[in-house]
Amino acid sequence: MTSAFFTTGDGDIVLRAGTEPDSKHDFRVHKLILSLASSVFKDMFTLPQPSDQNENEHPDIPVIDIPDSPEVLDTILRYIYPGAELPKITKISILSALFSAADKYNIPSMSPVLKESLKTFLPDDPFGVYIIACRFGFLEEKKQAAKLTRPKSFLYPKNPEAVQLISSTDLFRLVQFVQQRECEGRLRIGWHLDPIEVELTTDCEHNGKDTRDYFSRLEEEVKLVLAANPCAGRGDLFAVLDSIPDPPLGCDPSPMSGDWYRQTDDDVAYECPLRPMTIRLRLANAAEEWDCFNEKLLQRFFGNV
Numbered sequence: 001m002t003s004a005f006f007t008t009g010d011g012d013i014v015l016r017a018g019t020e021p022d023s024k025h026d027f028r029v030h031k032l033i034l035s036l037a038s039s040v041f042k043d044m045f046t047l048p049q050p051s052d053q054n055e056n057e058h059p060d061i062p063v064i065d066i067p068d069s070p071e072v073l074d075t076i077l078r079y080i081y082p083g084a085e086l087p088k089i090t091k092i093s094i095l096s097a098l099f100s101a102a103d104k105y106n107i108p109s110m111s112p113v114l115k116e117s118l119k120t121f122l123p124d125d126p127f128g129v130y131i132i133a134c135r136f137g138f139l140e141e142k143k144q145a146a147k148l149t150r151p152k153s154f155l156y157p158k159n160p161e162a163v164q165l166i167s168s169t170d171l172f173r174l175v176q177f178v179q180q181r182e183c184e185g186r187l188r189i190g191w192h193l194d195p196i197e198v199e200l201t202t203d204c205e206h207n208g209k210d211t212r213d214y215f216s217r218l219e220e221e222v223k224l225v226l227a228a229n230p231c232a233g234r235g236d237l238f239a240v241l242d243s244i245p246d247p248p249l250g251c252d253p254s255p256m257s258g259d260w261y262r263q264t265d266d267d268v269a270y271e272c273p274l275r276p277m278t279i280r281l282r283l284a285n286a287a288e289e290w291d292c293f294n295e296k297l298l299q300r301f302f303g304n305v
Contacts, residue, residue: 006077014063017073025070027077037080040105072097079110089117092128093159099136127153131162134170143302147294148230149178177301185293186223192286193219204272210248211273217244234287238280250274
């Protein structure tokens with residue numbers, strides 16, 4: 001598990017990691033290198049060690065017990081030692097332990113790299129990222145994690161033990177944010193696709209049952225997309241058009257260009273609800289509304305915390 005850096009014969013101190021007898025692991029390292037990286041290690045090395053702490057395998061140098069796991073200490077040393085290969089962190093629990101260790105041992109040089117690793121967990125475990133970001137005061141990462149969090153994320157967390165590490169205030173704020181986004185947010189974007197609103201804002205002979213049924217189905221499919229992906233954008237919503245039956249035949253395409261449809265505020269842009277450009281415009285407006293609402297809600301809940 002350990003690098004050759006951490007078992008060298010010229011090391012002048014041994015760090016013994018682990019709390020259980022069968023899980024302890026010795027790292028023979030160099031005081032100077034650790035002292036340069038961490039003021040806590042530097043102070044630790046100045047303290048006298050108990051005379052009975054050294055065991056037979058290290059009779060000539062001090063042995064210091066470290067409560068961290070061997071895996072965590074090995075990773076810490078790889079960040080400290082020049083030339084050591086950094087490991088790929090695949091467990092968010094290990095990453096959380098590394099953040100704690102970097103804070104405990106005052107190793108600020110670890111934070112930028114660890115924060116980059118934290119971002120890799122956003123798609124799969126945004127709630128876990130949110131917990132870490134709250135614990136260590138990472139505002140931007142907290143907002144990114146909140147934006148990706150779905151209701152099931154905190155109802156069925158991937159690491160239930162980690163939930164005890166978050167304050168009730170931060171947890172309540174996240175729950176409020178997600179619930180308000182799910183309820184108010186979908187209602188706000190639903191206006192663009194609501195069959196009744198479509199009928200009221202267009203004046204065309206195609207405003208009939210077939211049109212209302214189509215937009216009802218379109219609205220439901222869009223809600224499913226947003227439930228699965230809180231950051232869904234225009235392209236994600238356009239993809240919905242391939243998943244539902246083609247709409248009833250509408251008016252012939254307008255001679256106006258697509259840019260005209262996007263730039264005008266005139267209701268004539270919607271004169272036929274079943275034109276492809278009209279449907280895409282409604283979806284684009286829904287995506288824009290959703291994104292703006294998300295950003296305003298994030299600012300309200302997390303902008304100043």
